[in-house]
Amino acid sequence: MSLYYEAAEVLTAPANAGGSLKSRIFKKELKSQPAQIYAIAIETCKWSPILKEVIENADILRLERKLTPILSLLLVHDLLLAKKGIALPATHGLRTSVERHKGRLQAELTRARIRRKLGTIEALKAHVETGIEHGADTSEAPYPRWIRINTLKTTLEDQLDTTFSGYEQVTAIDQVRQRGSKRLHIDSHIPNLIAISPNIDLSKSEAYKSGCIIFQDKASCFPAYLLDPVPEDGDVVDTCSAPGNKTTHLAAILVSHCPEPDESTQVIHAFEKNKGRAETLQKMVGLAGSDGFTHIHPGFDFLKTDSAAPSYKNVGALLLDPSCSGSGIVGRDDMPELHLPALKQHAATISKPGKKGTKAPEASKPSSKRVREEEEPSMDIMVDDDGVVTAVNTDAELKTRLEALSAFQLELLLHAFKYPAAKKITYSTCSIHAEENEVVVMKALESDIAKKQGWRLLSREKQVTGMRDWPVRGSVEAANGNSPLADACIRANKGDGNGTMGFFVAAFVRNGDSAPEPQYLRDDQGHIIRDMMGIPVADVPAENPEDDQATPAVQNTSEVVDEWNGFGDEEADIDLAEPPKATERAEPSQKKPKLSQSNKHAFKPGPRKSGLVGVQKKKSKRSG
Numbered sequence: 001m002s003l004y005y006e007a008a009e010v011l012t013a014p015a016n017a018g019g020s021l022k023s024r025i026f027k028k029e030l031k032s033q034p035a036q037i038y039a040i041a042i043e044t045c046k047w048s049p050i051l052k053e054v055i056e057n058a059d060i061l062r063l064e065r066k067l068t069p070i071l072s073l074l075l076v077h078d079l080l081l082a083k084k085g086i087a088l089p090a091t092h093g094l095r096t097s098v099e100r101h102k103g104r105l106q107a108e109l110t111r112a113r114i115r116r117k118l119g120t121i122e123a124l125k126a127h128v129e130t131g132i133e134h135g136a137d138t139s140e141a142p143y144p145r146w147i148r149i150n151t152l153k154t155t156l157e158d159q160l161d162t163t164f165s166g167y168e169q170v171t172a173i174d175q176v177r178q179r180g181s182k183r184l185h186i187d188s189h190i191p192n193l194i195a196i197s198p199n200i201d202l203s204k205s206e207a208y209k210s211g212c213i214i215f216q217d218k219a220s221c222f223p224a225y226l227l228d229p230v231p232e233d234g235d236v237v238d239t240c241s242a243p244g245n246k247t248t249h250l251a252a253i254l255v256s257h258c259p260e261p262d263e264s265t266q267v268i269h270a271f272e273k274n275k276g277r278a279e280t281l282q283k284m285v286g287l288a289g290s291d292g293f294t295h296i297h298p299g300f301d302f303l304k305t306d307s308a309a310p311s312y313k314n315v316g317a318l319l320l321d322p323s324c325s326g327s328g329i330v331g332r333d334d335m336p337e338l339h340l341p342a343l344k345q346h347a348a349t350i351s352k353p354g355k356k357g358t359k360a361p362e363a364s365k366p367s368s369k370r371v372r373e374e375e376e377p378s379m380d381i382m383v384d385d386d387g388v389v390t391a392v393n394t395d396a397e398l399k400t401r402l403e404a405l406s407a408f409q410l411e412l413l414l415h416a417f418k419y420p421a422a423k424k425i426t427y428s429t430c431s432i433h434a435e436e437n438e439v440v441v442m443k444a445l446e447s448d449i450a451k452k453q454g455w456r457l458l459s460r461e462k463q464v465t466g467m468r469d470w471p472v473r474g475s476v477e478a479a480n481g482n483s484p485l486a487d488a489c490i491r492a493n494k495g496d497g498n499g500t501m502g503f504f505v506a507a508f509v510r511n512g513d514s515a516p517e518p519q520y521l522r523d524d525q526g527h528i529i530r531d532m533m534g535i536p537v538a539d540v541p542a543e544n545p546e547d548d549q550a551t552p553a554v555q556n557t558s559e560v561v562d563e564w565n566g567f568g569d570e571e572a573d574i575d576l577a578e579p580p581k582a583t584e585r586a587e588p589s590q591k592k593p594k595l596s597q598s599n600k601h602a603f604k605p606g607p608r609k610s611g612l613v614g615v616q617k618k619k620s621k622r623s624g
């Protein structure tokens with residue numbers, strides 16, 4: 001594999017693979033010199049806003065169909081800016097595909113310089129070095145670095161006393177979002193999560209290397225926290241696990257809920273279809289200290305799992321975080337910003353996903369053709385969270401891509417519904433598109449299997465404290481005006497001041513058995529039938545009142561109800577048919593969910609014993 005292919009692979013690796021550009025290159029097995037790859041990757045990123053303009057205006061992506069956007073950037077960079085030109089034999093196909101446009105490309109580079117009112121190429125180089133071409137890099141409030149304290153190995157208290165001892169603790173997230181500061185903020189929604197100032201690199205710290213701290217965006221912590229696996233849930237499935245941030249978070253929460261971790265038989269089944277990514281998962285799980293009770297299924301497609309198999313008969317909770325468009329991912333400071341070119345006719349509106357759109361360079365005098373093109377709907381290049389790059393040049397293409405993703409996500413969710421002992425499932429994406437979020441949730445609720453097995457959405461008031469208090473909710477518009485449904489959905493928006501990536505999560509619940517759960521009478525369209533007062537009519541056979549399962553099916557321990565607090569409760573049943581009237585909504589839960597032990601510890605760290613000792617015991621017993 002050539003230098004350029006390897007550099008392209010590193011630059012388009014999934015953002016959630018984590019780590020800086022350097023660490024990604026140096027921990028990878030590469031044929032080319034890592035330093036050489038780093039140099040070309042970093043320089044190309046630096047120049048990418050200008051090279052994008054040059055490549056788009058020279059229109060070489062249309063002329064050279066085999067050239068991908070990322071390869072074109074790397075090659076054009078070397079052709080125009082590297083002392084020795086393109087590092088490939090003169091007859092190499094990649095080299096010739098770019099070199100034959102040299103004159104045009106050079107002319108476009110000159111135009112780009114003149115548009116910036118810069119007299120020489122040296123002045124242009126100095127301009128690029130300032131970084132002002134990268135909008136996000138110069139922002140006054142860059143993204144904080146979110147760090148999850150891995151309670152399988154340490155406690156928040158210990159980390160505050162050691163790794164973060166020199167940090168100034170601040171109460172508002174905005175206060176850490178300042179370059180050059182050394183501040184720390186303890187998150188108020190997710191237990192054991194902190195944010196520190198950007199630019200602080202902890203990747204060489206002992207705490208990171210030993211798995212005591214894990215770099216994980218706040219929003220990415222929502223699913224495991226919302227799922228909140230308790231001992232009564234039995235085994236847990238992480239359906240799409242690599243690289244494993246949510247798997248290890250699940251493990252930490254699961255252990256924190258165990259009164260006697262060393263006696264627990266609960267396991268986590270972690271599925272990962274991609275064998276290469278499963279290796280990363282394996283490493284993460286080992287480093288986090290949860291390998292003793294995490295059963296990894298490498299290269300295993302969750303869709304092919306037999307939910308009725310005896311090994312899954314105790315699975316009570318599933319976390320589903322499938323591949324998605326990745327449109328919520330934020331370009332992190334530790335990975336340089338990259339502006340990918342696209343086909344010329346769409347150039348004016350293309351921006352990198354996860355970034356604010358870069359302003360298109362002003363064209364000299366737009367022709368009427370150009371004006372028409374600029375009026376076309378916004379275009380994008382999608383780099384999904386598996387690193388798959390898809391050029392989306394029209395609204396129709398975007399729609400098709402989202403439909404395909406949405407269908408795949410729904411299929412996985414409906415498969416998760418099949419697990420016979422499952423009582424709760426979280427569904428999440430790092431996408432901003434309703435098609436992958438609220439739309440999937442609504443389709444899942446409308447499915448036959450959901451109706452048959454009584455799956456419904458966990459309403460906001462039943463959610464674990466931090467998620468109930470989190471203010472950013474689903475889109476009412478995307479939920480067809482159904483406010484309670486939208487309110488049950490949780491979103492995080494990049495760039496809204498909360499310092500998170502774009503994210504979506506919703507939780508499904510049902511009673512603890514797979515028998516069809518009578519709920520409300522429905523009409524032919526599946527809409528809930530209401531009485532004259534607007535109250536849903538319970539689907540209860542009058543002659544067999546003892547069979548009435550519409551009454552909340554209280555679990556055998558109050559703990560479960562307190563923690564999850566929503567089984568069989570009609571208030572947790574989100575009506576898809578129409579937004580409930582105000583009187584229906586004005587019946588909040590009588591019982592507020594209690595903070596779990598671990599949650600209490602999170603905000604007020606408890607004795608060291610609760611985090612460390614129990615887990616070590618548990619691990620040694622299970623791996624024994």
Ligand SMILES: C[S@@+](CC[C@H](N)C(=O)[O-])C[C@H]1O[C@@H](n2cnc3c(N)ncnc32)[C@H](O)[C@@H]1O
Pocket residue numbers: 016220239240241242243244245246247271272273274277300301302303321322323324385386
């Ligand atoms: C969004 S990523 C998961 C991120 C992970 N939950 C985390 O927090 O670290 C989606 C992962 O699902 C895997 N995947 C996609 N389809 C799958 C399937 N049918 N079965 C199992 N894994 C799948 C992909 O290879 C990818 O690694």
